[in-house]
Amino acid sequence: MLPEFQLQTLWSNPNFLAAGAVVLVILVQSLYEKRKRVSEGRAPMVSHLIPWVGSALEIGGDPDAFFNRAQRKYGDMFTMKAFGRVVTYVVSPSLISEIYRNAQVYDFERFRVTAAVDCFDIPASLMKSEVTSKVLHPAQHKYLSPTGIIPIIESYTTAVWDLLEREGSSFEDVSTPLRNFILPVLYQASAYAFFGRSYPVVESYEPFNDFDRTFHLLLAGVPRFFLRKHTKGLATLHRLFEKYFDGPHDDASEMVLENERVMRSHGYDSNAVGTFFASFLFALMANAPNAGYWLIVLNLQREDGLQPLTDEIDEAVASWKQQNPGQQIEDHLHDFVSTAELPLLASTIQETLRYAASVMSIRRVTEPVEFGGYRFNKDDEIVCLTRSVHLDEEIHENASVYDPRRYMTQKRPTKNGKIVANHSMPWGGGVSMCEGRHFANRELKAFVVFLLMRYTVEIDSKSAERPTFISERVGAGVMHPRGDLRVIIHARK
Numbered sequence: 001m002l003p004e005f006q007l008q009t010l011w012s013n014p015n016f017l018a019a020g021a022v023v024l025v026i027l028v029q030s031l032y033e034k035r036k037r038v039s040e041g042r043a044p045m046v047s048h049l050i051p052w053v054g055s056a057l058e059i060g061g062d063p064d065a066f067f068n069r070a071q072r073k074y075g076d077m078f079t080m081k082a083f084g085r086v087v088t089y090v091v092s093p094s095l096i097s098e099i100y101r102n103a104q105v106y107d108f109e110r111f112r113v114t115a116a117v118d119c120f121d122i123p124a125s126l127m128k129s130e131v132t133s134k135v136l137h138p139a140q141h142k143y144l145s146p147t148g149i150i151p152i153i154e155s156y157t158t159a160v161w162d163l164l165e166r167e168g169s170s171f172e173d174v175s176t177p178l179r180n181f182i183l184p185v186l187y188q189a190s191a192y193a194f195f196g197r198s199y200p201v202v203e204s205y206e207p208f209n210d211f212d213r214t215f216h217l218l219l220a221g222v223p224r225f226f227l228r229k230h231t232k233g234l235a236t237l238h239r240l241f242e243k244y245f246d247g248p249h250d251d252a253s254e255m256v257l258e259n260e261r262v263m264r265s266h267g268y269d270s271n272a273v274g275t276f277f278a279s280f281l282f283a284l285m286a287n288a289p290n291a292g293y294w295l296i297v298l299n300l301q302r303e304d305g306l307q308p309l310t311d312e313i314d315e316a317v318a319s320w321k322q323q324n325p326g327q328q329i330e331d332h333l334h335d336f337v338s339t340a341e342l343p344l345l346a347s348t349i350q351e352t353l354r355y356a357a358s359v360m361s362i363r364r365v366t367e368p369v370e371f372g373g374y375r376f377n378k379d380d381e382i383v384c385l386t387r388s389v390h391l392d393e394e395i396h397e398n399a400s401v402y403d404p405r406r407y408m409t410q411k412r413p414t415k416n417g418k419i420v421a422n423h424s425m426p427w428g429g430g431v432s433m434c435e436g437r438h439f440a441n442r443e444l445k446a447f448v449v450f451l452l453m454r455y456t457v458e459i460d461s462k463s464a465e466r467p468t469f470i471s472e473r474v475g476a477g478v479m480h481p482r483g484d485l486r487v488i489i490h491a492r493k
């Protein structure tokens, strides 16, 4: 207890009184806001103390724990303020699928255009024109479809095989940070597949990382002024793309060449074409390489390590050789990897994405609507929080445990006695569902198959360092690693 004379001193201190008044005003205002929302039938507001900042710092600390607490306290929908932005989060799979189904009321297009212009500097005239919605996006959709993607996957397959041989040999038999080996291989092979060998892939790697590292801050509304490295990275990517589109690049994929032709025929120059493809480069690279990294890291930390996957792949190789006597697998890489039945690897990829992806789908309400028992006004922002579904213990047994066999053995997931069809949504959903998912799945499959055909990878027992998720990259896709895992790679005999 404070002695009486100290209390008297405090009460007569004008600074103390002013601070007390401010706290009182904030509390009254927040109480008023909460009451008003309840009386208007709006989704409940998560309590916060600092007015404009709202819950931003708490979300940034441990987002999974924060959203879990909010769900337990407020239910399947709750509103939150962060850096002045008011957003309602939806965590139930059935409500999320309703949002995905109804693109008229829960619009994505406005966010798509704004993000392309504000985050990637694509000219607004291009993003808002029918060239993009009626020609460029449909063409991208066609080339990224399961059949359209085949030629690109073929070049990817050859590129990743060659890169694993070339890069792998320089890491053999010495302790090495896994990241240095894996991420550049995945990055380069994908870039070659879409843009050809004329793309300055090595030069673009660091600027891409500078841009990508703080992308979530840009999404959260942090002004570019505070993100100097990020902005410089994007400018370098634009410059490299402009040079690439000004020079010979006939080895690019048909998807790139066709979209370039369309843009040029509408008067857009190499610089504008470059901004469009810098945003595609981001989609291509922001998630898949890190997913490949986590797949290896998470399995290496299990008791049986990568052995079950290696055994499955060895069996597929043996079976292919038996069916194709006298043939070399190296001459039929795409055929082999696309036909190989690898149920454990398929489940491992899906589980890695469930476990490591933090995905949010942003929508804007287009008209007043009653939804999930609450009222929404035009222009309200709603976010589908798919990670909450991934971590829901009722839907996924032992959800906090990484289990590569989960999707081989799991019964049909249910919640409240009902089957949950959308139990895993690493690709988002509805109109904004990841266009690159067919490529990404095959990319990861080919990468893991070839890696384990060529090498054994083991943890360097002298190093205790282990990577953890940078979970504050909330909503921005597969989480990046903080720290790394030192490994020793040996060529297989």
Ligand code: HEM
Pocket (backbone or CB within 6 Å): 112, 144, 280, 283, 284, 285, 287, 288, 291, 353, 357, 359, 360, 361, 362, 426, 427, 428, 429, 431, 432, 433, 434, 435, 436, 437, 439, 440, 477, 478
């Ligand atoms: C593991 C890898 C990947 C994951 C987890 C992933 C996830 C996502 C997610 C969550 C979205 C936004 C969905 C939404 O807002 O609801 C998205 C969009 C997109 N992704 Fe992927 N992605 C991956 C790899 C790729 C790859 C390799 C490509 C390119 C080949 C790609 C191309 C795209 C494109 C073009 C969009 C924009 C779709 C639109 O604006 O409608 N993604 N991705």
